[in-house]
Amino acid sequence: MMTITEALDQRRRGLDEAVSDRTRGASQLARRCLTILADYARSYPATDTPDLAEALQTFALDLRTARPSMAAVRNLTDRFIACLKELHGQPLMAARQLAIGGAAAVAQQSLWAGQEVSRLAAGLIDEGQTVITHSLSSTLLATFRSLTGRAVHAVVTESCPLREGLILVQELSRLAVATDYITDAQVGIFAARSDLAIVGADSVLADGSVVNKAGTYLLALAARDAGIPFYACCESFKFTEFGAENVMLEEMSVDELRAPELPHVRLRNVYFDITPARLITAIVTEKGVRPPGNATACP
């Protein structure tokens, strides 16, 4: 067992990882938070079960707000916190196992929901069609995986500043999906050459609008102007009761812009934008493919 100092250090590192991660999608990061919590349940030097439960709850509450643009992180840690009730009255060893098992179960539900979303999204894409997307979504990657052999063509954006698009094209290349890799500024040109636009989502707001990597809103505008459908894919635990007015759009380190500091110039790195529900054809959740107004029931 760790010392309390080591445990607090582990907690600090876990929280840092959740705050600073830039490559995982919201669901992946939420599941990573559950793994971090399970590790903490395993190693925290608790004196008794209430001590363990309190330590886990305190950590989970920190993680829950680490990424305000990602409802999945909040909702999955909330589910984990709900599991902590089961620890009450259990011996310490059993309580640890319940907490670890609870984290695993929530992660498993999330994985299942993600697979179901991918399956339903694949059903939207016909043989030979061209799909344009923005940023990296593990759900969407799974969708492409299930479509191999169906002659689907992909258009993938660079997704500056960190260029997650490069990761996606490498995966698509392995899957032998014919892919055009474009700069974010070419989205308008290539939306007009595509049959449909599909993106992942970091959160879905109360009115059905979607929070996702900056540039998603531009793709939605271009899709509407080109007359092609625009779908957002996400598990229902990414839904939130908040409206756009209550969403804090995270602004990340401007170092990512690789631009010089200059007098009078502010480098800006707003990571997410909000695509209004009126631009969204349908939201794909594990419960089905529904227009944003009808898909917003919280789980």
Place this chain on the structure above:
Amino acid sequence: MMTITEALDQRRRGLDEAVSDRTRGASQLARRCLTILADYARSYPATDTPDLAEALQTFALDLRTARPSMAAVRNLTDRFIACLKELHGQPLMAARQLAIGGAAAVAQQSLWAGQEVSRLAAGLIDEGQTVITHSLSSTLLATFRSLTGRAVHAVVTESCPLREGLILVQELSRLAVATDYITDAQVGIFAARSDLAIVGADSVLADGSVVNKAGTYLLALAARDAGIPFYACCESFKFTEFGAENVMLEEMSVDELRAPELPHVRLRNVYFDITPARLITAIVTEKGVRPPGNATACP
């Protein structure tokens, strides 16, 4: 005087420069072509005046089509070609001077028109307003220069792949203009925080739609969605009689994308997009500020 081999080499280098230049705007590049032609007039080892006129015309015809997305290059070299008629019957030395003077006069007209456009564009911007733009336009930079001291705020995009936006923010920093520098993907977020959008234009098509750096169309879509006006600034010699169906959008080297070559993946670098006239509030030329339908008379 050069040898004919040296002259042909000079011509080849001049054409290469026109084809491969990525940092100059259309007017600047068109004026650079005129300088290249004047240098050629100065150094071409002509046997007589008809020989000089023919050499200049041949070279000008090459330069004229070097950049199909830039009407200014075609129109200004056309004006230079028209000047070559004046050489007829002149002694060789006088013919050289006429050609050099003709190139300078056309460049001067272009400079004057650009200054007039900047002056009219400045009139569209009120004290304290926020102006969002895309890519680098010398006309727009001159506009900002004339606005110093009027507390105007600028939003400047990176403009990938070559990041001309960095050049613009450096100039704005020198002018002490308060500027937000953003990635191209943040255009939707920041258009909603701006009072107006203004861009330069590489060409204006017959129906009033505008050819400009890829991403301009996305800014126009975002401006319309945000309810702010979208202006394109350009001298009237950037107007063309062509329609969108006849425009070849230049695709540049994919090396600029700094992305790996992968099986099944095509890197794409379409440099320009077309912003339809319906998204444009007005086009600013040296003749005035007019809706695209009324501004399209060729000079």
